[in-house]
Amino acid sequence: MLEALKEKVLKANLELPKHHLVEFTWGNASAFDKETGYFVIKPSGVSYDQLKASDMVVVDLEGKVIEGSLNPSSDTPTHAVLYKNYPELGGIVHTHSNWATAWAQSGVDVSAMGTTHADTFYGPVPCTRYLSQKEIDQGYEYETGNVIIETFKERGLGILDVPAVLLHGHGPFTWGKDVEAAVYNAVVLENVCKMNIFARQINSYAPDLPQRILDKHYSRKHGKDAYYGQKMK
Amino acid sequence: MLEALKEKVLKANLELPKHHLVEFTWGNASAFDKETGYFVIKPSGVSYDQLKASDMVVVDLEGKVIEGSLNPSSDTPTHAVLYKNYPELGGIVHTHSNWATAWAQSGVDVSAMGTTHADTFYGPVPCTRYLSQKEIDQGYEYETGNVIIETFKERGLGILDVPAVLLHGHGPFTWGKDVEAAVYNAVVLENVCKMNIFARQINSYAPDLPQRILDKHYSRKHGKDAYYGQKMK
Amino acid sequence: MLEALKEKVLKANLELPKHHLVEFTWGNASAFDKETGYFVIKPSGVSYDQLKASDMVVVDLEGKVIEGSLNPSSDTPTHAVLYKNYPELGGIVHTHSNWATAWAQSGVDVSAMGTTHADTFYGPVPCTRYLSQKEIDQGYEYETGNVIIETFKERGLGILDVPAVLLHGHGPFTWGKDVEAAVYNAVVLENVCKMNIFARQINSYAPDLPQRILDKHYSRKHGKDAYYGQKMK
Amino acid sequence: MLEALKEKVLKANLELPKHHLVEFTWGNASAFDKETGYFVIKPSGVSYDQLKASDMVVVDLEGKVIEGSLNPSSDTPTHAVLYKNYPELGGIVHTHSNWATAWAQSGVDVSAMGTTHADTFYGPVPCTRYLSQKEIDQGYEYETGNVIIETFKERGLGILDVPAVLLHGHGPFTWGKDVEAAVYNAVVLENVCKMNIFARQINSYAPDLPQRILDKHYSRKHGKDAYYGQKMK
Numbered sequence: 038m039l040e041a042l043k044e045k046v047l048k049a050n051l052e053l054p055k056h057h058l059v060e061f062t063w064g065n066a067s068a069f070d071k072e073t074g075y076f077v078i079k080p081s082g083v084s085y086d087q088l089k090a091s092d093m094v095v096v097d098l099e100g101k102v103i104e105g106s107l108n109p110s111s112d113t114p115t116h117a118v119l120y121k122n123y124p125e126l127g128g129i130v131h132t133h134s135n136w137a138t139a140w141a142q143s144g145v146d147v148s149a150m151g152t153t154h155a156d157t158f159y160g161p162v163p164c165t166r167y168l169s170q171k172e173i174d175q176g177y178e179y180e181t182g183n184v185i186i187e188t189f190k191e192r193g194l195g196i197l198d199v200p201a202v203l204l205h206g207h208g209p210f211t212w213g214k215d216v217e218a219a220v221y222n223a224v225v226l227e228n229v230c231k232m233n234i235f236a237r238q239i240n241s242y243a244p245d246l247p248q249r250i251l252d253k254h255y256s257r258k259h260g261k262d263a264y265y266g267q268k269m270k
Numbered sequence: 271m272l273e274a275l276k277e278k279v280l281k282a283n284l285e286l287p288k289h290h291l292v293e294f295t296w297g298n299a300s301a302f303d304k305e306t307g308y309f310v311i312k313p314s315g316v317s318y319d320q321l322k323a324s325d326m327v328v329v330d331l332e333g334k335v336i337e338g339s340l341n342p343s344s345d346t347p348t349h350a351v352l353y354k355n356y357p358e359l360g361g362i363v364h365t366h367s368n369w370a371t372a373w374a375q376s377g378v379d380v381s382a383m384g385t386t387h388a389d390t391f392y393g394p395v396p397c398t399r400y401l402s403q404k405e406i407d408q409g410y411e412y413e414t415g416n417v418i419i420e421t422f423k424e425r426g427l428g429i430l431d432v433p434a435v436l437l438h439g440h441g442p443f444t445w446g447k448d449v450e451a452a453v454y455n456a457v458v459l460e461n462v463c464k465m466n467i468f469a470r471q472i473n474s475y476a477p478d479l480p481q482r483i484l485d486k487h488y489s490r491k492h493g494k495d496a497y498y499g500q501k502m503k
Numbered sequence: 504m505l506e507a508l509k510e511k512v513l514k515a516n517l518e519l520p521k522h523h524l525v526e527f528t529w530g531n532a533s534a535f536d537k538e539t540g541y542f543v544i545k546p547s548g549v550s551y552d553q554l555k556a557s558d559m560v561v562v563d564l565e566g567k568v569i570e571g572s573l574n575p576s577s578d579t580p581t582h583a584v585l586y587k588n589y590p591e592l593g594g595i596v597h598t599h600s601n602w603a604t605a606w607a608q609s610g611v612d613v614s615a616m617g618t619t620h621a622d623t624f625y626g627p628v629p630c631t632r633y634l635s636q637k638e639i640d641q642g643y644e645y646e647t648g649n650v651i652i653e654t655f656k657e658r659g660l661g662i663l664d665v666p667a668v669l670l671h672g673h674g675p676f677t678w679g680k681d682v683e684a685a686v687y688n689a690v691v692l693e694n695v696c697k698m699n700i701f702a703r704q705i706n707s708y709a710p711d712l713p714q715r716i717l718d719k720h721y722s723r724k725h726g727k728d729a730y731y732g733q734k735m736k
Numbered sequence: 737m738l739e740a741l742k743e744k745v746l747k748a749n750l751e752l753p754k755h756h757l758v759e760f761t762w763g764n765a766s767a768f769d770k771e772t773g774y775f776v777i778k779p780s781g782v783s784y785d786q787l788k789a790s791d792m793v794v795v796d797l798e799g800k801v802i803e804g805s806l807n808p809s810s811d812t813p814t815h816a817v818l819y820k821n822y823p824e825l826g827g828i829v830h831t832h833s834n835w836a837t838a839w840a841q842s843g844v845d846v847s848a849m850g851t852t853h854a855d856t857f858y859g860p861v862p863c864t865r866y867l868s869q870k871e872i873d874q875g876y877e878y879e880t881g882n883v884i885i886e887t888f889k890e891r892g893l894g895i896l897d898v899p900a901v902l903l904h905g906h907g908p909f910t911w912g913k914d915v916e917a918a919v920y921n922a923v924v925l926e927n928v929c930k931m932n933i934f935a936r937q938i939n940s941y942a943p944d945l946p947q948r949i950l951d952k953h954y955s956r957k958h959g960k961d962a963y964y965g966q967k968m969k
Contacts, residue, residue: 142383207384207385235609378938378942406948439946471937
């Protein structure tokens, strides 16, 4: 079942340690299949060097396991609620990558200071609030997804315009139209988080990127007038 | 004697440079054997790329060599006093890993700022006091173990609830129910130490993790209600 | 056409990830051919591990593709305007390398604090202004080249005396008499940017290098009295 | 001539990029032969991946080439003056390693904040003054050696008690009883420099290591009462 997608999800998970975004099992990647309405996700706590495509778990949008002999990632309900709420998502990645997690621990949004950011994120990457005791009791991972949705609603952000979030005190989630894009966005976020720390240490008055350059760079790579890469030829 | 455990201890020692926790010979891992009451430890000052399982030294709880032709790690008495005092320990690791050692040099506890910390350490990782002249004269490595014990007693910490300590001006010791856990905890500590530095540089008012989230994450991975990984299936 | 130069440009591009200066496709290297007046540049958005010499695109000084089936780098007009204005340039490199990009985001020049800098850059590496809305509308990548030229003119800098620039909010461009030198200068700049941040964090009053030592080190490696390396023998 | 020593010097030079202490050709290692009174040093500006033992240059204590078809390192006179003044030196290493060079650019001594430092350096690693115009004119590399000697004399330091120095605005030199020790000390210095920066960022009041612990750790590895490693068995 969904064998090709399992291969993609395996590959995406293996990209995470390769890009130095995860240690041990501290991350997970999933991909959504529009036809069945199921998604494929990494099993919980299985070491990356032992991971096989057949270990991937198929889950429905309520977080129920449809196929697979292993427990899915403990973060599965967060993935489920995001896929359910945002049908445009094709892949989701969660890591504890060092620089993005430092920002998540700081509780501060990552503003757009450069074009590396603007090429991928159309504006600041938001940091959520902490979950309440009630939310933890009701279902921590499920409510984590709801807090992400709340954050994007309150700020009026398009989910694919800013394909990343920081969970306060936890770490980053990124996503995209497919799981490859979600991995890519996780790498962008990690680099941007590192560079912004030091940009403001060099010059604490360093400005955010002017809106006109944010607009220009985002539109070079996204939307109908995009001209980066080989697609337009 | 204890050949299987020697293999495990060798492997654990080799994990340390692989995870960028040690340069040269600046680290050691040991494992305790409950049946014999002996522990197996790396020899002193032997380069990691020459290390063989048969080089590992078997030592009793007084620090006396039981088997082995090489000198055991100079930190052997610290391991011995910890194993003797805490029968629940199955493995101990000592490194001079950069970020944890920077914290050890700062003399400051590592507070729980994120879930990476809370998944492994139930509260702040304590930093000890310096040893006194008297303690140095009486037996530096032995008294190092006693200072760790004193620190955990004074703070009322369970040794497996917070399986790590920073020795002021020296570096980290970590431990666990086995030597693999001790290595794992050394990696967690190194990551947490790095991330906390920059979290407070981004936002000097960044709060510690709320107790409710610390409780939640620690209990996801530890205790009777744990549901992370594959064990419960 | 220009097959030998294509091989050189391919090799130069592959040096960029090897020196940890680029992630994914975030960089480009080009080389100028004096005989034809054309330059060879990396195609846009093609992954480094798939890049072949035959993928390289031949472009004229107006930025028009002369040969090649792929789109050239989206930064091609910047390369073109620099080659057109400075006939002494044989190669150009653009990256989003972390430390240089952090400086570019800070908007601050990189002053000469050490001999690593002085061996390659004869004085501070300048940071440009942001482009205006009008410049973005007229042709963003072309005007990026013009802003670099303006910066060097206003400061009276020789283009090969300081073979690097930071684009405010974007990242570094480096160049040289050939593309190998441009890559080399990109590595120097990245190292210098990292070291200067921490030098001033250790001592916020740390001085720039005295002029006499800047002169001495630059002249050890450049000009008629150079005596570094094997060339003079 | 001195073929075995050339092999050692080659190997020592190759250790430098392996330990991430040098980029390109920015470093050099040499070893002294007590019998002939000559030393063997890396040629100038030759890439590490092309370096062969037969490329090593034999030089006398006046810096005159005795054997070898390549130019010796441009820093050869610094090595010569140090070997001439300190007959106890068997090897010298110079690098532009990032963290030590940041300290050299800051102009600040590296104080002993931890046992990683105390295991190797008996007290602070000094930073020299800048060279004067007169010294530059008289012979920059030769006078660099003299400034190192002046620094150790003024502070009353034993050359093997603190086997490292920072040249203000330049970078580190380390040395030892042989070239392997000089490489080892370069790695220690790089680690210590990194850790001290962040220790004082975590806690700007973090104290230096108490003298009693500096004494204890240094004597564990040096002098007649040393008990670290396998030598004493």
